[in-house]
Amino acid sequence: xxxxxxxxxxxxxxxGARAVEPFRLDGMSLLAIAQLATDIPGQPADINGGDSDxxxxxxxxxxxxxxxxxxxxxxxxxxxxxxxxxxxxxLATASxxxxxxxxxxxxxxxxxxxxxxxxxxxxxxxxxxxxQWRHFIVDGRHFLALAQGVALPGTETVNRPSQIYQWDGKxxxxxxxxxxxxxxxxxAFSLDGADYLAHADHVTPSLLYHWEGSRFIVxxxxxxxxxxxxxxxxxxxxxxxxxxxxxxxxxxxxxDGERFVEHAVLDGLGTREFAVLHGRHGLYxxxxxxxxxxxxxxxxxxxxxxxxxxxxxxxxxxEFPTSGGTDVAVYADERGPLVAVSNSLSADVRFATxxxxxxxxxxPVPQD
Numbered sequence: 247x248x249x250x251x252x253x254x255x256x257x258x259x260x261x262g263a264r265a266v267e268p269f270r271l272d273g274m275s276l277l278a279i280a281q282l283a284t285d286i287p288g289q290p291a292d293i294n295g296g297d298s299d300x301x302x303x304x305x306x307x308x309x310x311x312x313x314x315x316x317x318x319x320x321x322x323x324x325x326x327x328x329x330x331x332x333x334x335x336x337l338a339t340a341s342x343x344x345x346x347x348x349x350x351x352x353x354x355x356x357x358x359x360x361x362x363x364x365x366x367x368x369x370x371x372x373x374x375x376x377x378q379w380r381h382f383i384v385d386g387r388h389f390l391a392l393a394q395g396v397a398l399p400g401t402e403t404v405n406r407p408s409q410i411y412q413w414d415g416k417x418x419x420x421x422x423x424x425x426x427x428x429x430x431x432x433x434a435f436s437l438d439g440a441d442y443l444a445h446a447d448h449v450t451p452s453l454l455y456h457w458e459g460s461r462f463i464v465x466x467x468x469x470x471x472x473x474x475x476x477x478x479x480x481x482x483x484x485x486x487x488x489x490x491x492x493x494x495x496x497x498x499x500x501x502d503g504e505r506f507v508e509h510a511v512l513d514g515l516g517t518r519e520f521a522v523l524h525g526r527h528g529l530y531x532x533x534x535x536x537x538x539x540x541x542x543x544x545x546x547x548x549x550x551x552x553x554x555x556x557x558x559x560x561x562x563x564x565e566f567p568t569s570g571g572t573d574v575a576v577y578a579d580e581r582g583p584l585v586a587v588s589n590s591l592s593a594d595v596r597f598a599t600x601x602x603x604x605x606x607x608x609x610p611v612p613q614d
Contacts (some may be wrong), residue, residue: 248527250563252552252585252604256311260303260598261285262296263588265378268577269314269328271335271360271497274364275307275579276315279336280323282590283597286346291595293541297346298322301411302339304365306581312603316364320356322349329381331388331413335360335381337367337391340377351375351396352404357418369417374406375428382434384441384457388413393429397449408445410462426450433476436503444487446473452489466505469494474536477520481529481555490517492536498560510559516548521574523583525608529555530563532569534587545572547593570600582606 261281269276281303284297302320305312318337320326321344327339338357343349355376359368375396381431391410403459411418428448435442442465443459452473455462468476472491479486485501486509497519499506518536523528531553535546550568553560570591577584583606589599 248608248610250530250552250554250608252566252606255605257602258312261603262590263601264323264590265325265573266575266586266588267326267328268575268586277312278326279303279321279601280326282322285597286490293544293595296597298343298349307312318365324376325378327379327381329498337365340376340379342375343371362429374404377429377571378431380432380434389433390418392418393431395426395429397427431475435478444468445475446475477522479522479529488520490520517613520572521576523576527610531560532574534568534574534601536571537540546591546595569593
């Protein structure tokens with residue numbers, strides 16, 4: 247047994263922060279933060295309001311926190327995904343909307359390329375309410391997948407399915423459409439020598455796809471609705487998949503050799519994201535909770551959880567405050583593990599809310 251703890255290390259002023267992406271580049275430790283919106287003076291609090299002509303923050307780590315490095319024009323920022331192809335470094339950014347009401351959801355999301363001193367635009371992709379990029383490699387081929395779409399009255403003719411792109415050596419080209427209406431996320435992983443891709447959707451089933459050599463085909467349903475994100479891990483000789491759902495229970499699934507079956511249901515609603523942390527003395531899972539209630543009357547100040555894997559199940563070892571929590575990233579510096587958590591809405595439903603970086607520690611507990 248051991249005692250695990252998240253200790254607040256630094257706070258970063260952000261506005262409607264939707265994603266945190268830490269990465270190392272040319273000897274620097276950088277943190278990208280996508281921002282959805284800023285507050286408009288005099289405008290009533292509204293989870294779907296604000297000014298979405300925003301910028302992505304790119305920060306450089308110092309001895310006691312982060313300092314500005316670069317900003318990128320990423321209106322309605324929902325995601326940032328860092329990846330490499332050969333000797334080149336890229337940062338894919340997703341934009342859900344622009345404007346300050348009415349909003350425009352039909353817009354491009356931009357992938358930036360590292361020039362040696364800064365990120366510059368590389369390729370723009372048409373989209374509708376873009377949410378998440380994920381880069382992954384299958385059979386030596388580089389793919390970049392965009393989860394997108396929103397099913398609202400009046401969007402039936404302009405909504406877009408999620409899209410997988412493939413690198414052709416010079417740029418990304420369309421590869422496969424994934425049916426969706428209100429997609430949020432992806433998770434690519436390998437299992438028993440095969441490659442899988444999980445896709446989360448809010449209003450249609452979240453599905454697991456299997457790579458069959460030339461395209462992805464449906465393998466099984468993971469959640470009926472409210473899908474947000476996934477995380478996978480291996481423990482005690484078995485493989486597990488976490489399925490985050492916002493307005494229905496999140497679940498832990500177990501691989502039975504052919505498909506995932508239910509292993510446990512997690513208490514509570516409002517889950518937006520998971521992350522796995524491999525400590526020196528155990529395996530941990532971080533759960534980030536977004537809101538309870540409805541967008542018209544949300545509760546944003548929630549407790550999120552740190553779990554430890556123990557005796558075949560996830561056990562809560564600590565809770566920590568989040569405020570419209572949206573994303574979590576686990577990384578490390580020379581002093582040990584760090585956990586970055588983006589918060590998007592204050593307790594009074596305003597966008598100005600700090601992103602928080604924690605230090606993770608664990609100590610063995612002496613046994614009697």
